[in-house]
Amino acid sequence: MCKEKIMNSESEKDIKISKRKTSYPINSELLDYLKSYDRAFKSPIVYDDLLRYVDNYPILDKDENDTFWQGVIYGPQEMSEIHQNLKKIYSRLTSDGADKSVDHLFVDSVDYCTFGNSHPFRIKIKNQFNDNHDYFYVKKADASRIYGLEIEYILSPNRINFLVFENTLVEEHISGIPGDVFIEKYLDEHTNKIRLAKEFVKFNERCFLRLLGDQRSYNFVIVLTPDFDEMQYRIRSIDFDQQCYEGKINLYKPQFFRENLDYVKFVTENLDESSIKQYQHEERALMAKRMIVGKSRLTKLLRVMKNDQIAPREKSFQLKTEIFELLKDNEVLKCETMGDIVEAVLNFILRNYQTSMTKLF
Structure with a gap:
């Protein structure tokens, strides 16, 4: 340069x-590597489960511009199940996965991105006692992205936390x-x-x-x-x-x-x-x-x-x-x-x- x-x-x-x-699949060698470093887990839901929404609406910024994100709405029965499982995933991503650690949390919103390769879902988790919130993402798992995340963790000045299950990638918010x-x-x-x-x-x-x-x-x-x-x-x-x-x-x-x-x-x-x-x-x-x-x-x-x-x-x-x-x-x-x-x-x-x-x- x-x-x-x-x-x-x-x-x-x-x-x-x-x-x-x-999009390249995760082969057995890569999966074994991920397991050895606690990157693999058994998820209660997968990416495709989040596609079962019944309605959606565009999310605009403060200037009324399209953000390429859509808020999604689930049916009452599915919403309860999906939200509970998303809280479990959040607990596993940020902690030890214990159910008791999510009792005071709730899913405030689930958004879907129509832009890019991974078509991520953005999950907003909120604490009901103090309104503090956090985000994480559920994406289609792709070997290229996983290699990129691991190299970022090892060779960059930054750390990134993520989990993989079958065709599903869970990623913390940066x-x-x-x-x-x-x-x-x-x-x-x-x-x-x-x-x-x-x-x-x-x-x-x-x-x-x-x-x-x-x-x-x-x-x-x-x-x-x-x-x-x-x-x-x-x-x-x-x-x-x-x-x-x-x-x-x-x-x-x-x-x-x-x-x-x-x-x-x-x-x-x-x-x-x-x-x-x-x-x-x-x-x-x-x-x-x-x-x-x-x-x-x-x-x-x-x-x-x-x-x-x-x-x-x-x-x-x-x-x-x-x-x-x-x-x-x-x-x-x-x-x-x-x-x-x-x-x-x-x-x-x-x-x-x-x-x-x-x-x-």
């Missing part, structure tokens, strides 16, 4: 992704302001654009190193944390459907999406090239350190991922060819699956880090 390339990306024709990504909404409604004279630019560079680097695609502004959130002297910013992905699926290398770099143009401008207008390289180097080193700490878990995940076919072979071939042109690492040319490519890129980063550390001693 040199400054010249960033500036070129501002005027580059918008890159395109697959209109409808193939708090933050959607990237497009932040630009539209929260950007003002008090925003520290230098800090935000730094975070976008680091986010851009993280996405590429772990091959997470389609990180347009509505697929990530801005997390603001007040510090003693300045506001801190962190960019977090909320969409992991495009974990190593596409063949074009630029689809794994948020800087090349038209929807992220404002963030790209923050970088070009506020950071010099040496600072950009510094932040990229920092992110690569941090990821290498996380690889060392999470070596056992990452090794097990990659072993499963390498044996799984989670993208068309022609896309895997295209991606390894483009990555080789960038890294000039012969190990990349040996790759056959997307899992192989992820491992090769991560090993490249780790080797460079270890070589640098060796020179210090």
Whole structure:
């Protein structure tokens, strides 16, 4: 992400992704991995049960714009059963699954999203004593997304909690302001654009190193944390459907999406090239350190991922060819699956880090 390339990306024709990504099933190896890390559970209901609603209504924002979410309504008998089971799922996701922990909770709403690949249901759980509420999501399980979630947990500065049962994925809510909404409604004279630019560079680097695609502004959130002297910013992905699926290398770099143009401008207008390289180097080193700490878990995940076919072979071939042109690492040319490519890129980063550390001693 040199400054010249960033500036070129501002005027580059918008890159395109697959209109409808193939959904890949969870194979037995991946399921065994999930069980070993308490990610699998026996759910009282599955995704398809939530499709049995009898009516729905559009959910609009404060400006009467369509949010692509619909509130759904169930028949009286089914509503009682579904709501009770959703509370049990919430208890298992956030606690130990004990029934007594949900007695004072109720399901305030169930919303259905008509946009995207996973068509999620958003569940709002509320505490009847203090009105405090929380969200979680029930989605169609897809191997690509699960690999993306696990890699996020192991290699990013963030943690994400989720559970899987058959064709059903249960995911905790990631708090933050959607990237497009932040630009539209929260950007003002008090925003520290230098800090935000730094975070976008680091986010851009993280996405590429772990091959997470389609990180347009509505697929990530801005997390603001007040510090003693300045506001801190962190960019977090909320969409992991495009974990190593596409063949074009630029689809794994948020800087090349038209929807992220404002963030790209923050970088070009506020950071010099040496600072950009510094932040990229920092992110690569941090990821290498996380690889060392999470070596056992990452090794097990990659072993499963390498044996799984989670993208068309022609896309895997295209991606390894483009990555080789960038890294000039012969190990990349040996790759056959997307899992192989992820491992090769991560090993490249780790080797460079270890070589640098060796020179210090």
